[in-house]
Amino acid sequence: MIRTVFAVAAIALGVTAAIAQQDPIAARKALMKTNGDQGKIGAAMIKGEAPFDLDKAHKVFATFEDASAKASALFPENSIDQATADDPYSASPEIWQNLEDFKARLAKLGADAKAADASVKDLDSFKAAFGNIGKNDCGGCHEKYRLKKS
């Protein structure tokens, strides 16, 4: 029984890895899109357009943490992408010229999100943590490594 479980898990992991290998660009865009969707939810609570919900707050940070862990493997060499008709954003070639800095920023996002997830308890603490992550982790990385075509 346990061997079957292990086997299935190994295959699932392998399949995920294989898919990621096949299309890291699509995979990482999907991750960032999920971040953005959670960002929207967070923004609505901060702006007072939606009531504060602690579970949702936790989910925002957990998503960021998960995304940062997965994203690191999704930027292999030769995976430079371009803006498309649907998506004006693309990864800048600067990433591969500064791979250490890029990965360090992903790690920082993960660490900050983890700390925020552990400490958030109300709207004020959520605002502070979300704002810090958004401006420094999201914004700082986007400034240097994300290109926008119009």
Place this chain on the structure above:
Amino acid sequence: MQRPALIVAAVALVCALLWVLTIPATVPASALPPHTPDIDNGRTMFNIGGCASCHATPNKDAEKVERTRLGGGLPLKSPFGTFYVPNISPDAADGIGGWSEADFVTALWKGTSPRGRHLFPAFPYTSYQHMKLADVRDLFAYLKTLPPVSGRARRHDLVFPFSVRRLVGIWKVLFLRGGPFRSDPSRSAQWNSGAYLVSGPGHCAECHSPRNFLGAIVADERFAGGPAPDGKGWVPNITPVGLQHWSKEDIAWSEKDIASFLDDGMNPAGDFAGGAMVETIRNTAKLDAADRAAIAAYIVSLPPREGPKPPPKK
């Protein structure tokens, strides 16, 4: 008179007229009434004016730039060549340490250097000319409190004839209009405050507008977006044409969205700004919330204008 002599005389006359037309304007010290500088206001002007974004000694990592060390040196690429931003720290030899107040007012209002030469409009005096005299003087006082940084930036690397400073005099006759800001009594105090901050020290239109072949803003497309002045990407239309139908999700920016964006870089889609706007927000985040709110109130009131279309996505 013989024909050739007539022609020479005509050419000489035209040259003389051009020479007179392009005499750099200055503001004399006698035009400045007594004034006690307000350093706090000077700091606000420094933040909204975005001085550090061009004049601070550059660093490969934007987050490591020391905003108060204004040693210059940043290259600004343009269709006319590359400008190298000067040192405006209070260093006596390499910066503005030897400048008088009148020199500084002359630079921001008239685009003229203390030695009486035209400054290139890569320095956005087209906007700074609208600043109140007291604000310019407070800014000068604040700059003098910053650390002196030695070292001059290299000379600009411009394509002839754009490298000829005197010809900027003709550019100014054509494009340097307006003078100090005039408030609109039919509008609220907040609107007027926002209008002043945006048109004067904020100089937002300098990036958010398209330019003609001489590098001047196309007046009836002001704020309607265009190619980034340094050639990297596209700067959005911030009139209601752009802000009411933003991105493929067709989101409308509210006044509150704009004000909070200038604080934390978050747009209404929950995404965080990238590109050159991040640097701008580093400055606007330091303003009072009331100033950001005033800027937002003015921006939403801009007349809707169609701008140039960005290049098609592949």
